[in-house]
Amino acid sequence: xxxxxxxxxxxxxNCLINGRIVAHKIEDxxxxxxxxxxxxxxxxxxxxxxxxxxxxxxxxASEYLKxxxxxxxxxxxxxxxxxxxxxxxxxxxTDIRFKDSYRDHKSPSPSLFVYTLPNIVLGELAIRNKxxxxxxxxxxxxxxxxxxxxxxNILLSTGSKALMAGWLGVLDGKVEVSVFLVERDKDNRMxxxxxxxIKCFSDQA
Amino acid sequence: MTFIGAEEIVGPLGQNIQxxxxxxxENRTGITxxxxxxxxxxxxxxxxxxSLEVKNKFEYLLVDVLDKISRKIDASFISSPKxxxxxxxxxxxxxxxxxxxxEPSVRALTERFELKNQPLVVxxxxxxxxxxxxxxxNLIRAGxxxxxxxxxxxxxxxxxxxxxxxxxxxxxxxxxxFDKSRNGITLGEGCSAVVISNxxxxxxxxxxxxxxxxxxxxxxHISGPSRTGEGLYxxxxxxxxxxxxxxxxxxxxxxxxxxxxxxxxxxxxxxxxMDMADIPLNSxxxxxxxxxxAAGIMETAVSMQMMRHDLLIKSLGYSESGTSKNxxxxxxxxxxxxxxILKTASGFGGCNASLVIRKL
Numbered sequence: 001x002x003x004x005x006x007x008x009x010x011x012x013x014n015c016l017i018n019g020r021i022v023a024h025k026i027e028d029x030x031x032x033x034x035x036x037x038x039x040x041x042x043x044x045x046x047x048x049x050x051x052x053x054x055x056x057x058x059x060x061a062s063e064y065l066k067x068x069x070x071x072x073x074x075x076x077x078x079x080x081x082x083x084x085x086x087x088x089x090x091x092x093x094t095d096i097r098f099k100d101s102y103r104d105h106k107s108p109s110p111s112l113f114v115y116t117l118p119n120i121v122l123g124e125l126a127i128r129n130k131x132x133x134x135x136x137x138x139x140x141x142x143x144x145x146x147x148x149x150x151x152x153n154i155l156l157s158t159g160s161k162a163l164m165a166g167w168l169g170v171l172d173g174k175v176e177v178s179v180f181l182v183e184r185d186k187d188n189r190m191x192x193x194x195x196x197x198i199k200c201f202s203d204q205a
Numbered sequence: 206m207t208f209i210g211a212e213e214i215v216g217p218l219g220q221n222i223q224x225x226x227x228x229x230x231e232n233r234t235g236i237t238x239x240x241x242x243x244x245x246x247x248x249x250x251x252x253x254x255x256s257l258e259v260k261n262k263f264e265y266l267l268v269d270v271l272d273k274i275s276r277k278i279d280a281s282f283i284s285s286p287k288x289x290x291x292x293x294x295x296x297x298x299x300x301x302x303x304x305x306x307x308e309p310s311v312r313a314l315t316e317r318f319e320l321k322n323q324p325l326v327v328x329x330x331x332x333x334x335x336x337x338x339x340x341x342x343n344l345i346r347a348g349x350x351x352x353x354x355x356x357x358x359x360x361x362x363x364x365x366x367x368x369x370x371x372x373x374x375x376x377x378x379x380x381x382x383f384d385k386s387r388n389g390i391t392l393g394e395g396c397s398a399v400v401i402s403n404x405x406x407x408x409x410x411x412x413x414x415x416x417x418x419x420x421x422x423x424x425x426h427i428s429g430p431s432r433t434g435e436g437l438y439x440x441x442x443x444x445x446x447x448x449x450x451x452x453x454x455x456x457x458x459x460x461x462x463x464x465x466x467x468x469x470x471x472x473x474x475x476x477x478x479m480d481m482a483d484i485p486l487n488s489x490x491x492x493x494x495x496x497x498x499a500a501g502i503m504e505t506a507v508s509m510q511m512m513r514h515d516l517l518i519k520s521l522g523y524s525e526s527g528t529s530k531n532x533x534x535x536x537x538x539x540x541x542x543x544x545x546i547l548k549t550a551s552g553f554g555g556c557n558a559s560l561v562i563r564k565l
Contacts, residue, residue, distance in 0.1 A: 079421065079439060090297070090328055092304045095364070099303060102367045108244060113368035114428040114553065117295060119329040123554035126422035132439055134420050135556050136336060139297075139307050139326040147325070154343045158417070159447065171304060 002156055002192035006069045007166075007180035007200035008061040010037070012173070015060075016203045017068045033175070034060060041067065045128070052094040052115035053170045055124045058085065061179035062125055062164060072162070072181055073129050082134035082160035083122045084152055089171045090118045090139050096172075121168065134160055143167050143178075143201055145194035152182055152192065167201065178203075207342050208405045209562060210412030211277040212506035215270055216395030216493055217252045226510040229492050230538065232519050236379040236391050236494055243375075244367045250379050252393030252494030253361050262360050263298035264310035266396035268317055274354055274398050275318075278407045283318050287351040289344060290314070290324040293337035294358050294498035296365060297326075322350070331461065331552030332420065333357065334397075334501020335560055339418040341401045342560075346417065351403050357502030358396040365497070366392055372428070374465055380495070382462035382488035382520060383469045383534050385527030390463050393494020397503035411565065413509060416450075418560030419443040428553050430467045434475025436557035437549060441479050444559045450545065452481050455561075457517060457541075459508040459548045462488020463495055464522070468551065473528035481547075487535045491521030501550045505562070512543045512564060 009016040015023040015037055023040050025033045034056045038048050041063050048059060066072060073081070094115040102108035114120065119137040126132070134155055140147060152163050162183045169176030178201040182192050190196040213221065217235030218228035228235070235252040242249040259265045271290070275283050282288055292314075297306035307326045315324060327337040334357040341353035359365075369375045369390060376389035405412050421443065423436035431437075445451060458481060460472055469488075476482055489504045496503055511518055517539045524536070545563045 078424075079443075083422075088308070089304055090306055092306065095299060095303050095306075098368065099364060102244065102363070102371075108367040108371035110368075110371040113371055116364075116368060117328070117330045117553055119552075119554040119556060120427050121554075122329075122556065123422065123427040126424040126555055127426070130424050132421050132424050132436060135329065135422050135554075136327065136340065136420070137329050139328050141308050141323065144323075150344070150347075150349055151340070154347045154349075157347070158343060159419070159443070 002153060002182055002184050003186045003189040004192050004196050005181045005183050005186055005189050006065050007178065008064045009200060009203045010057065010061055010175055010177035012175045015064060017064055019203050022064065051124060054091055054093060054118065054168055055115065055121040057168050057170045057177045058121035058125055061177055065179060065181055076162055078130055079132040080161040081131050082155040082163050083125055084136050084148065084155060084163055084165040085122060085168055086138040086140050087118065087168045088141060091116050093171045145197040148197060149192065149194055156184055207345055207401060207403060207415045208412035209399055209401050209415035210408040210410060211274055211400035212509045213270055213273050214395065214397045214503055214506050215266060217254050218492065221273060222506060222510065226507065229507060229518055232521055234379060234492050234521060235393065244370050249375065250391045251361055252391060254394055261298060261301060263358060264313050266358050267310055267314045267356055270356055270396045270398045271314065271318060271354060274400060277409055278400055282352050282407055284320060286321040289322050289350045289353045290320055291337045291341045291353055291355045292324050292326045293333040293355065293502060295328060295330060295333060296359060296362065299364055300362055329556055330554050331497055331500060332550040332556045332558040333498040335418065335548060335550040335558040336420055338399065338505060339558060339560055342415050342417055345401060345403050352407065353401045354398055355401060355502060356396065356398040357499035359394060359497040359499050361392055361394040376464060379522060380464035380490050381522035382464040382490050383528060383532065384523045385525040387464040387466060387469060387527055389465055391494040393496040395493060395496045395499050395503060397499050397506050399502060399506060413512060414563045414565055416448045416561040416563060418558060420556060420558040423555035425555055427555060430471035430551065434471045434478060436555060437472060437475035437551050438478045440557045440559045441549065444561060448561055452479055454545050455484050455547045456543045457546045458484050458486040459504050459546060460486050460488050461550045462490055464490055470528050473530040473532055476532060477530035482530060483533050485517050485533050485535050487518055487520035505548050508546050508548055509562065512546060515540055515542055517541045
């Protein structure tokens, strides 16, 4: 049996861990919401500032999960944690910026272009946490707990022992992020089910 | 057992698998010089389907290839509730709706063929095709579906061409994978599909066995290949181990071979680490260009044809070794028993994937 052992939800105003608000957007701050969260985490990872919004979203959610559950990454060998992520708009947030760079500013930006693939966030998470396991990024019309359940269970029965998985909806200031850790044979936790994924996904507090 | 067959390709070299394989056998390339295509209006070598001037080319190609597939298997399987369509693409139709690059085309495909299940879109850079085949195989082995059609498609756009130009990754001449003088990719476009099933009776032409594959990340850099080939090495190792086969069992490797200096070097290191340097190997990018999300499917389809004909196909554009580890790159077409083959792919985001196909 597989269990959701922690989940992180980031909306346009709040960041929640297992349903509990851990950060709230300061509206009159000169800093962006994601930068506020990065500072709140008090990390030293300057590469964060180079990332696009999609990668920042995945990075922030994963770091909040690690803060809540510090043993997670080191409980597994470096190829046992699979990354399974999806969204609806692919890398559109950065695609639009890259298109502007060559159409309006007459200079295609290589630093934007390298983020015009949705799976780049998986690379960022792999680099940060030294993960050499399975990767998949899917593009789906809407949040689909049935997909995560089906494919997540397949990954957990074909060699992977844990998942870092979730939905990374980021486009034009809209933020709809829900990332969860799934592990096998953990007692007293939420079963890995569609119902519990929906619960993680709908935490608004 | 999982079966793979009914391979199909639509691209600059032909409208179906027969035309494409005939061109490849004759060592003809689909790459031509496109006038004023570049960001600075310069001429660029591209493998473009010049005969196709349609609106919504991405959707057109998806429909066209699935229509062709439906004539190669019992067509009722396409719309069966036990069938899933998996679409592999990096950019979909971003010129149609940049904020929603896949959904309009996938919805049109769903309606046209009365598909019962929501298609799964895998968008994982240049490993999308191999990963999509592996995903379909996993879904079938887990019993979620009985059949899958895996379609890989990407079309050339200013967006992608200008992007690769901004990285100085586009070759001035047609690309030369693994060659000493290689200097970057040549972009291509096309659409390819394969059918995967737990039932070999659905195929009109005998299928091959698809062995479950794996993926692995380099955990090294988002746009630069690993200097040790770590992720590629790991995915090949895991794929072989989980199928209980060894490097000696592999008769041919269909490599990724983009023809950038660093990618091909990385692949050579990974194959060498796996003791695979003596296994015949090619890259098909010299024929089709780099078709991104379609590449893994297209190159698997050609490899399947190579197995059916027991014919090694020349790695077009290669003449002199240009990697620190020597590989056994096929320099001329050659008859050879191809019973078990390895297909690999690597891409931005540090991702790598592999799969094995074996004759029944």
